[in-house]
Amino acid sequence: MIRQPIIVVMGHVDHGKTSLLDKIRNTTITNREAGGITQHIGASEVPIDVIKKICGPLLSKFNVNITIPGLLFIDTPGHEAFTNLRQRGGSVADLAIVVVDVSKNFEPQTYESLEILKDYKTPFILAANKIDLITGWRQNPTQSFLETLEKQQQSVSADLEGRIYDLVGKLSELGFNAERFDRVKDFTKEVLIVPLSAKTGEGIAELLLYATGLSQRFLEARLKTNADGPAKGSIIEKKEEKGLGSTIDVILYDGTLSVNETIAFATISGIGMAKVRALLKPKPLQEMRESASKFFYLDKVSAASGVKISANGLEDALPGSLIISTKAQDYEREIQSEISEVFNVEKSGILLKADTIGGIEAISKLLKDAGVSISKKGIGNVTKRDVLDAFSMRATDPFSSVILAFNTKIEDDAKNEAYTTGINIISGNIIYKLIDDYKEWLAVQKKGESEAINRALIFPGRIKVLPNSCFRASHPAVFGIEVESGRLRPAWSLMNEEGEVIGAVKEIQDNGISLKEAKTGSNVAISMDGVTFGRQIKENETLYVFINDENERALRYKFTDMLDNEEKALLEKTAAVKAKARKPKNE
Numbered sequence: 001m002i003r004q005p006i007i008v009v010m011g012h013v014d015h016g017k018t019s020l021l022d023k024i025r026n027t028t029i030t031n032r033e034a035g036g037i038t039q040h041i042g043a044s045e046v047p048i049d050v051i052k053k054i055c056g057p058l059l060s061k062f063n064v065n066i067t068i069p070g071l072l073f074i075d076t077p078g079h080e081a082f083t084n085l086r087q088r089g090g091s092v093a094d095l096a097i098v099v100v101d102v103s104k105n106f107e108p109q110t111y112e113s114l115e116i117l118k119d120y121k122t123p124f125i126l127a128a129n130k131i132d133l134i135t136g137w138r139q140n141p142t143q144s145f146l147e148t149l150e151k152q153q154q155s156v157s158a159d160l161e162g163r164i165y166d167l168v169g170k171l172s173e174l175g176f177n178a179e180r181f182d183r184v185k186d187f188t189k190e191v192l193i194v195p196l197s198a199k200t201g202e203g204i205a206e207l208l209l210y211a212t213g214l215s216q217r218f219l220e221a222r223l224k225t226n227a228d229g230p231a232k233g234s235i236i237e238k239k240e241e242k243g244l245g246s247t248i249d250v251i252l253y254d255g256t257l258s259v260n261e262t263i264a265f266a267t268i269s270g271i272g273m274a275k276v277r278a279l280l281k282p283k284p285l286q287e288m289r290e291s292a293s294k295f296f297y298l299d300k301v302s303a304a305s306g307v308k309i310s311a312n313g314l315e316d317a318l319p320g321s322l323i324i325s326t327k328a329q330d331y332e333r334e335i336q337s338e339i340s341e342v343f344n345v346e347k348s349g350i351l352l353k354a355d356t357i358g359g360i361e362a363i364s365k366l367l368k369d370a371g372v373s374i375s376k377k378g379i380g381n382v383t384k385r386d387v388l389d390a391f392s393m394r395a396t397d398p399f400s401s402v403i404l405a406f407n408t409k410i411e412d413d414a415k416n417e418a419y420t421t422g423i424n425i426i427s428g429n430i431i432y433k434l435i436d437d438y439k440e441w442l443a444v445q446k447k448g449e450s451e452a453i454n455r456a457l458i459f460p461g462r463i464k465v466l467p468n469s470c471f472r473a474s475h476p477a478v479f480g481i482e483v484e485s486g487r488l489r490p491a492w493s494l495m496n497e498e499g500e501v502i503g504a505v506k507e508i509q510d511n512g513i514s515l516k517e518a519k520t521g522s523n524v525a526i527s528m529d530g531v532t533f534g535r536q537i538k539e540n541e542t543l544y545v546f547i548n549d550e551n552e553r554a555l556r557y558k559f560t561d562m563l564d565n566e567e568k569a570l571l572e573k574t575a576a577v578k579a580k581a582r583k584p585k586n587e
Contacts, residue, residue: 002067003225003304004045005215006092006253008074008082010113011099012106016129019198020099021073024054024208040281040306041249042081042236046071046208055209058144064209068216068223071208072304074251082116083358083431084236084320085251092234092253094219095211096124102163102195103133106170112432114174119365123214125192126178127207128167132197134159145195145203146182164193181210188218225303230328231257235265235319236306244278246314250323251306257325258300263309264331266321266357268379271335273326274313281307318379320358342377348397349373350438351390353382354406359431363406366435375400382410382425387417399445402426406434453559460555460563460570461486461545463494465537466523476506476527477537483522486545486570490516493546494528499581501546502536503528520566544574 009017025044047070052059059066074081074093085092098113100106117124132139136156140148149157164180171178171191178191192210196203215223233252241247248265257263257279264273280295301307309323317323322338324331342361352367352374354360360377367374376389382405394401403418405427410418418425424441428434462485469480481488493504506527508515518524531537547555555563555571563571 001225001227002069002220002223003253004068004070004072005094005211005219005223006043006072006074006085006251006304007095007097007211007215008085008093009097009099010082010109010117010124011127012101012104012109012113015099015101015104015107015110016127016198017099020097020127020129020196020204021075023198023201023204024073040072041308042075043251043306044073044075045305046073051208051212055205055212056144058205058209062209062213064213066212066216068212071211071215072306075306081236082113082120083362084356085234086320086358086361087232087234087253087322091120091122092251093120093122094222095215096122097127097207097211098124099127099129099198100167101130102128102160102167103130105163105166108430108433111174112430114171114176115366115432116362118175119362119369123218125181125194125207125210125214126167126171128164128193128195129198131160131195131202132200134163139197139200140202142201142204144205146206148202149195160195164195167193181206187214225254227256227302229255230325230331231255231261231263231303231323232325232328233257233303233307233323235317235321235323238314238317238319241310244280244308244310245312246317247308247310248314248317248319248323249306249308252301252303254303255325256300256302257307257309259298262326263311263323264326264335265314265317265323266335266339267316267318269316270339271332272313272316274311274317276309276311278310279307280310281305319356320361345375345377346373347375348393349375349400351376351378351386351393351403352406353378353380353386353403353408355379355408359406363404363431363435366431370435370439372438373400381408382414382427384411384413384417387414387421387423387425390423391421398449399442402438402441404434404438406431450562454562457554457559457562458489458492458545458547458551459487460547460567460574461488461492462570462573463488463543465539465541465543467539469525469539470533471525472527473534474532476529477531477533478525478527479533479537480523480525481543483518483520483524484542485520486567487520488518488526488545494543495546495577495581496536497542497544497577497580499578501581502543503531544577546578547571547574 011017048066096117100110138151168178176191177189178193181192181194184190184192194207196207232254233250235248235250237249239247259276259279262273262275264271279298279301342357386403390401390403403425405425407429410425426437463481464484466480472478490505490507493501495501506529508518508524508526510524
């Protein structure tokens with residue numbers, strides 16, 4: 001059978017995600033129509049007859065014949081719902097709707113949503129919300145966008161057009177081709193932008209029409225389900241509820257689940273199992289005020305739907321984990337494979353803690369794309385043990401000696417240990433922001449290391465002793481030089497063209513001001529102890545910075561990127577000059 005597609009609504013806070021779902025629901029709920037929208041745990045099912053009524057004449061105008069049974073909207077918008085809507089290798093969500101306020105454009109959670117969708121390769125529609133707030137907009141409640149657009153003044157239409165192309169530009173920067181829905185030529189390559197108002201209902205018809213049309217045209221293979229097969233679902237949330245005990249809210253995407261059936265799921269320690277005591281679904285919204293009970297108790301439930309499961313033994317179930325009926329022959333292998341895949345780690349890398357298995361998977365994917373390794377993953381609070389594990393990483397890979405904590409708490413003893421050991425804990429509840437913060441931290445650490453290396457290394461330099469520039473012959477000798485190539489710093493030793501080390505630079509000055517470094521083209525004065533001008537140092541003589549063998553190997557093989565082409569050539573010349581001092585005198 002063909003199930004309804006699972007659609008998740010995402011976007012930045014206050015851009016209208018919940019308002020959009022409420023508007024879709026209220027279209028029929030307020031009139032208490034028969035066959036209206038059904039409430040599930042974490043989802044709302046919009047049946048085929050409701051879609052036909054809302055879309056009305058658009059169906060014939062665009063020649064759309066609806067064959068799917070309806071749409072299942074996820075009611076808990078945001079990254080958590082999406083990342084927890086997961087199955088091994090991808091997302092349970094068939095389609096996403098990203099809501100953007102046309103007056104605010106993209107904001108942090110918009111970028112987060114798009115990055116996650118791109119990584120999971122989930123198709124999406126961009127809902128350009130709040131068109132009713134455009135100055136001069138004439139509201140036409142519940143009308144289609146194309147109908148209401150015809151009734152707007154030209155200046156208002158032009159204003160909206162500019163805002164839409166701002167969105168097209170933002171999407172292009174992120175690698176998406178996009179266009180307003182009625183101008184899209186290739187639905188497989190372009191993102192649809194549907195202007196609408198969640199407040200007035202304008203444009204809702206086109207949103208439902210295209211969500212339906214795209215689903216049945218391009219996602220039909222995904223929507224096939226075996227109604228009599230073993231149940232499979234994804235845990236959205238785990239709760240303790242009065243009178244019910246431990247419960248899990250699940251989106252069932254395949255098969256049928258019955259009371260007294262045993263389900264398996266992932267736990268931190270492996271595979272957990274529980275016998276279903278009750279299956280619960282909310283009563284329709286229009287009945288909630290009239291009923292003392294919030295739920296219907298069901299004997300069984302089939303995909304696709306949201307359901308609350310009550311059972312003993314759910315305490316350790318991981319949100320974001322697969323739940324699967326033990327009727328499935330390979331349920332243990334399937335869950336074990338999931339655990340192995342999600343919690344796969346490297347020998348070295350950063351530490352990652354999150355509140356759900358979905359969060360772990362989503363962040364792991366993005367970090368992998370960024371070339372970042374992870375040495376430890378875990379669900380729950382950041383503990384002292386985590387900090388100690390991060391500290392142990394410092395000796396082998398200091399850039400991995402950090403903890404990323406997504407949407408989870410940091411225990412007090414962990415904070416104290418982090419302060420003592422100097423381990424940085426980067427925490428946050430926006431995935432892409434968390435990763436950006438880590439990248440910023442990493443850049444600072446690498447810059448600090450690069451500066452330390454730069455200070456410690458000796459780089460090649462060639463200098464010429466200037467004529468008539470001796471200010472003092474000895475104790476110390478002070479004379480003028482030109483840096484012909486490379487660089488020169490205090491404490492670096494100089495050698496002559498025979499490879500003989502003559503002494504170390506004590507100080508570099510330019511017009512009486514001490515310098516930490518002189519580079520190519522600089523004319524400066526230097527001082528040297530233990531040499532006498534006219535003996536070890538002569539006018540017009542060429543001198544080279546002495547580079548020991550260990551330093552030379554480091555420049556050749558480890559830090560070659562710190563040299564430009566001129567310095568690389570000078571390093572070869574310096575090595576040749578140094579080699580002269582090693583040859584027997586009779587050669």
